[in-house]
Amino acid sequence: MTLLLGAEEVERAAALLRAGDLVAFPTETVYGLGADARNGRAVAAVFEAKGRPHFNPLICHFPDAxxxxxxxxxxxxxxxxxxxxxxxxxTLVLPRRPESRVDLLAGAGLDTLAVRVPGHPLSLALLRAAAVPVVGPSANRSGEVSPTTARHVLDGLSGRIAAVLDGGPCEVGVESTVLDLAAGEATLLRPGGVPAEAIEAVIGPVARPMPISATQAKGALRSPGMMLSHYAPSLPVRLEARDAAADEALMAFGPPLPGAGRVWQLSEGRDLREAAARLFAGLRWLDAEGQRLGLARIAVMPVPMEGLGAAINDRLERAAAPR
Structure with a gap:
């Protein structure tokens, strides 16, 4: 049985992590599936609970830089x-120190680690209380839609993990930006909650990633979230929709197209921050409603590529990839 813990039960959640159990916890992006990064068995249990490929590395979370x-x-x-x-x-991908305590499985055996300090007060409290590095991939079955509420976590992982620490809905709603600094040139591996333009304002030019269709051909992946068919609902996804049919569930951005069987509004006012926060919940809802009503697919209206739109479109492209 998976426990649902309130914000006042941080110490209990931290004790479970130190004991080698899996605890889902809120971040500002999505809910993470936490495990003690030093404990190889606990890290392996993350892969097992998610059904996640072992060559896809995990992000390690810390309370401070x-x-x-x-x-x-x-x-x-x-x-x-x-x-x-x-x-x-x-998230920064950097060379792993020889004396690092993080289990090799967490980094998929690479000479690098992906590290970040999350921006949610409850996740920071948990990390301070646990006093260990914590891996935290999205708390869902691998390839399914990422969770932005505690209920989403329970829908996918109830009975597979020890507990969920409930911190309410996630504010950002898409995963962290992943930047590789280990190979010299700064390279964007995954767009996310920090736009590339904001990073470039601090450190200068950043190389953009290879097309996601090429990432699986490269063998071991340097970043989480780079699998081709990822964030995938059960229904097929049609991108760049300019019209909608009665047998389609519509993900709208701005005034919705007429004729769809069901509609989820990312943002009526075309606000990319609002759209990012509503993306995964919308994919879940449209998938469930579409299956309930016997609809054929999910149609997605165009979302611009600037700012958070790059991360939104990245997730949508993976959701629509053949599988």
Missing amino acids: EAAFAEVVADGRARALAARFWPGPL
Whole structure:
């Protein structure tokens, strides 16, 4: 049985983590599935609970930059970004220190680690109380829609994990931006809650990622969230919809197209921050309603690529990928 813990039960959640159990916890992006990153069995249990491929590395969460940089080698760029964006939705991929306590499985056996300091007060309280590095991939079955509420976590993982620490709905709603600083040139591996333009304002030019269709051909992945078919509902997804049919569930951005069997509004006012926060909940709702009503697919209206739109479109492209 999976416990639902309130905000006042942080110490209980921390004790479960130290004991090797899995605890889902809120961040500003999505709910993470937490485990003691030093404990190989606990990390393996994360992969098992999620059904996650073992070559997809996990992000390690820390209460502050000092704790994170004790596990990785941070250059001036990393420290400048940490000072600007941590706590917050930015993950840095950096060289792993030889003395790092993080289990190799958490980093998929690579010579790098993905680290971040989350921006949710309850996750920071949990990390301070646990006093261990905590891996925290999204708290859902691998390839399914990421959870932005405690109920979403229970819908997918109830009975598979020890507890969920309930911190209410997530504010950002898409995962963290992942930036690789380990190979010299700064490279964006995954768009997310911090736009690339904001990063470039701190450290200068950032190389953009390879097309996601090429990532699986490269073998071991350097970042979480780079699988091709990911964030996938059960119904097929049709992108860039300019019309909608009666047998389609519509994800609207702005005034909705007429004729759809069901409609979820990302943002009537075309606000990208609102759209990001409502994206995963919308995919879940449209998928459930579409299946209940016998609809054929989910149609998605165009979302612009600037700012958080890059992260939204990245998730939608993965949701629509063949599987």
